[in-house]
Each structure stands twice: as C-alpha cells, then as structure tokens.
Amino acid sequence: MxxxxxxxxxxxxxxxxxxxxxxxxxxxxxxxxxxxxxxxxxxxxxxxxxxxxxxxxxxxxxxxxxxxxxxxxxxxxxxxxxxxxxxxxxxxxxxxxxxxxxxxxxxxxxxxxxxxxxxxxxxxxxxxxxxxxxxxxxxxxxxxxxxxxxxxxxxxxxxxxxxxxxxxxxxxxxxxxxxxxxxxxxxxxxxxxLGLPPAQVASDWLRAQGVVAPEVLLAGCGGQPQDALALARLGVDAAAWRALPRRVGDADAAALRGWPLPVVVDALQKLCHDAACVAAAAEPRYFPAASLPTDADPAALVRWANALRRFARDADHPWNADLSVESMVEQGREALQTPRSARRDGGVDSLHSRR
Ligand SMILES: [Zn+2]
Structure with a gap:
C-alpha cells in the first residue's frame, strides 16, 4: 500500500x-x-x-x-x-x-x-x-x-x-x-x-497512536479499533474504563463527567449487558470479568436496561443531561449493588446460578 x-x-x-x-x-x-x-x-x-x-x-x-x-x-x-x-x-x-x-x-x-x-x-x-x-x-x-x-x-x-x-x-x-x-x-x-481486524493488529495500532493498555478499550469497543481510539481521545483511559463498574456500583456519577452523552449511554448499556452476562454465568464482552459484580439483581438489570434504552432515544437532546446521567447511574447502582440476601422474599432468587 x-x-x-x-x-x-x-x-x-x-x-x-x-x-x-x-x-x-x-x-x-x-x-x-x-x-x-x-x-x-x-x-x-x-x-x-x-x-x-x-x-x-x-x-x-x-x-x-x-x-x-x-x-x-x-x-x-x-x-x-x-x-x-x-x-x-x-x-x-x-x-x-x-x-x-x-x-x-x-x-x-x-x-x-x-x-x-x-x-x-x-x-x-x-x-x-x-x-x-x-x-x-x-x-x-x-x-x-x-x-x-x-x-x-x-x-x-x-x-x-x-x-x-x-x-x-x-x-x-x-x-x-x-x-x-x-x-x-x-x-x-x-x-x-469488512470485518473486525485481528485483536493483536488492532492493539498494536492503538499502541502506536499512544493508547496505553489498548486491549482494555478495544474490548470496551467490541474490537472496533477506531472507536477505541476515539474513546481514548475523549480522555477515557483503560483505568477509567476498568473502574466504571465499581464506580457506577457506588452511584459515583463523577466517573462519567466530561464524557459526551452518547458515550455515557453506550458505556452504561455495555455495563448493563455485561452485568447480565455475569449474572447468567456467561462471559462478559466489554469489561474485564474481575471488574464486574457477581451478584447483580437480574430484575433490576432489566429495569435499568429499559431505562437506558429510553434514555438513548433522547441522548441527542436531553432536557437536563447531568440530572439524566445521575438518574441512570443511580438505577445502575440499584441493579449492580442490591445485595441478593436483602431481596430474598420467598427464596425465588436462590435459584439463580452464581459464578
Ligand atoms: Zn497514483
């Protein structure tokens, strides 16, 4: 070439x-x-x-x-x-x-x-x-x-x-x-x-663009290297991405401060997706498995996913972006952090398989 x-x-x-x-x-x-x-x-x-x-x-x-x-x-x-x-x-x-x-x-x-x-x-x-x-x-x-x-x-x-x-x-x-x-x-x-490039080729390319620990952002973007580079250029680094599940679990909306709204929605949807995978004993796709909670509440995850979908529709013109993000993160906290033992009303939840 x-x-x-x-x-x-x-x-x-x-x-x-x-x-x-x-x-x-x-x-x-x-x-x-x-x-x-x-x-x-x-x-x-x-x-x-x-x-x-x-x-x-x-x-x-x-x-x-x-x-x-x-x-x-x-x-x-x-x-x-x-x-x-x-x-x-x-x-x-x-x-x-x-x-x-x-x-x-x-x-x-x-x-x-x-x-x-x-x-x-x-x-x-x-x-x-x-x-x-x-x-x-x-x-x-x-x-x-x-x-x-x-x-x-x-x-x-x-x-x-x-x-x-x-x-x-x-x-x-x-x-x-x-x-x-x-x-x-x-x-x-x-x-x-035109499919995804091999992960190694994509990681090497990202590293050459100055992205540190590129495999983390690459996974975060489903293997799409240009999206990973765009994320890095927004100031989202591997550490911030890895810390996101924990920080959302702590209802810490500051974790997302400065991110454009569509990126926030996308990141939270991926987190919700991955938490649901882990809750179903499947492999997560976008976040390292070790960064995800093992006892997320499946019903709350469904509610969160629905809320995120509605939020995504309006992400281009939110009436109050900060408030919306805080509310999405608060719902995320409920989904990620509700202790299973606290919800054991009738023992239905104990059927859930754990990793
Ligand atoms: Zn020529």
Whole structure:
C-alpha cells in the first residue's frame, strides 16, 4: 500500500484493499461491516487506487501516492472524485474540506445545525458529475458514507443513477447498517464485508497512536479499533474504563463527567449487558470479568436496561443531561449493588446460578 493516503493509514486495510483492486469490477460496491473498522478509509483508498495513473505500480499495490492523480486526490481536488459525508460527521472523520463551495450557501443561510443526512442536493452533484466526461480519462469515483444516511428523496434520486450507470462512473457506498439502506439500492451493489481486524493488529495500532493498555478499550469497543481510539481521545483511559463498574456500583456519577452523552449511554448499556452476562454465568464482552459484580439483581438489570434504552432515544437532546446521567447511574447502582440476601422474599432468587 502507498505511504500517502487521505487519512492516517490503517494496517488491516492493506489486504482487503489489494483484493478489491485486483478482483472487483462492479460499478457499485457496498462496503459493510461493523463501524469503527475503517470502511470510509478503505473506500477512499479504493477510489484513489482506481484513479491512480502510475505506470510502474501494479494494480494491487495502488494507490501509488505520487502520481499526478494521487496528488490531486491527496489535496482533495481531483476533478473525477467526489466524497459525500453528512456535515455532522465530517469533523469526526477528519474530513473537513474547508467548505469552499458546497457549504458556502448554508453558512450564509445562518447557523443551522449541521445535517446528519446526505441530502438530495448533494446527490444531484454526484449525478451531474457521473454524467460528465472523465476529466483525466480514468473514469470517476464516488464515495458515499454512511450510505444509509441518504434521506428518502436522495436515495430515490440516486437509484436512477445506479440503475443506468454512466459508463465510467464507479460508486463506493459504506455502511455499518446495510439493512437501513433501501433494498433497491442494496441489490444494485456488489457487497464487500469488512470485518473486525485481528485483536493483536488492532492493539498494536492503538499502541502506536499512544493508547496505553489498548486491549482494555478495544474490548470496551467490541474490537472496533477506531472507536477505541476515539474513546481514548475523549480522555477515557483503560483505568477509567476498568473502574466504571465499581464506580457506577457506588452511584459515583463523577466517573462519567466530561464524557459526551452518547458515550455515557453506550458505556452504561455495555455495563448493563455485561452485568447480565455475569449474572447468567456467561462471559462478559466489554469489561474485564474481575471488574464486574457477581451478584447483580437480574430484575433490576432489566429495569435499568429499559431505562437506558429510553434514555438513548433522547441522548441527542436531553432536557437536563447531568440530572439524566445521575438518574441512570443511580438505577445502575440499584441493579449492580442490591445485595441478593436483602431481596430474598420467598427464596425465588436462590435459584439463580452464581459464578
Ligand atoms: Zn497514483
């Protein structure tokens, strides 16, 4: 793989990139799999690889990173490449383009909340460019990420282009939720699954980014290395993650102070999930087994899980975030710390299997 790519390189993408460059000829690919493993990065590399003009680098080793086309891609001004990402995601993806032309109108229109959707105006730009002649003669490449964020109107408009593709346009759709895509869109794409990287590769990569004890956060993120890095960059380290079950068990809401609300909800849902696993004598997934209580109250865990689900729905616009977090943590304490002996009304609970 070339040194030069648009975003920091992810070592586990080398093999899938080579495979896709060497074997994929479809005009539309759907890159799918769990989030946080680099679908967007793979799509960008593939697009760059398709447009690469190297005369010496073999197809499977592209993009070369140095030819005229690669250089244009790297400064994000290749005339035959277009990348669509909802405004609200651009910063997190490292895809802030300076908004020279496309975002100008909106800025002038006032301080609107950044859109989470891919809108029909953006899809129209794709359709128009797809119909143009390729400026550099190597076709055109389009990246749409995440594809399920196309709203219905955008999705319908795009479908026509997918159905009757202009000869040299190729599309890369990324999705961690392909079921949320219109079936008509899905069925016109060749699917490529991008799975979790091997834990060792992911840990080594995280360590190289300065993450200490990366396996803890990696497990906390279900093996998704980009999510683990994002967590580390929010200031959540391995020690804080390991301590979370105990601190929630102590109703210590300060453990979550400064974490963005969606991260709080996610962490508490994972804790609830793992406590339920341990209570059922199963292996936890996100937290070290030793950090979890062995005598959580299953009924209280169910109540907590339901409350967390309701909370998750409103996590984007809570009326009082601090109060909500405190209430979630208090319910967590009830679930994690209710001593079994104190609830033995009729002895029903003694049927519960302990580790
Ligand atoms: Zn090149």
């Amino acid at each position: 070339a040194e030069a790519s648009l975003l920091p390189s992810l070592p586990w993408l080398a093999a899938p990139l080579r495979r896709a460059l060497e074997t994929q000829t479809a005009h539309a690919l759907l890159l799918h799999g769990p989030g946080g493993v680099g679908q967007f990065e793979l799509a960008l590399l593939l697009a760059q690889g398709w447009l690469c003009e190297s005369t010496t680098v073999p197809l499977g080793d592209r993009p070369c990173g140095v030819c005229a086309s690669c250089r244009l891609v790297l400064v994000r001004s290749h005339p035959d490449m277009l990348v669509l990402v909802p405004e609200a995601l651009r910063e997190a993806l490292g895809w802030t383009t300076g908004d020279t032309e496309d975002g100008g109108e909106e800025k002038a229109a006032g301080k609107k909340k950044p859109s989470k959707e891919i809108r029909v105006e953006e899809i129209r730009a794709v359709i128009a460019l797809a119909l143009n002649t390729s400026a550099r003669g190597r076709g055109k490449a389009f990246v749409i990420h995440p594809a399920e964020r196309m709203n219905d109107v955008a999705s319908n408009a795009f479908l026509k282009t997918l159905e009757e593709p202009a000869g040299d346009a190729r599309f890369l759709l990324c999705s961690a939720a392909p079921d949320a895509l219109a079936p008509t869109i899905r069925s016109r794409c060749q699917a490529i699954a």
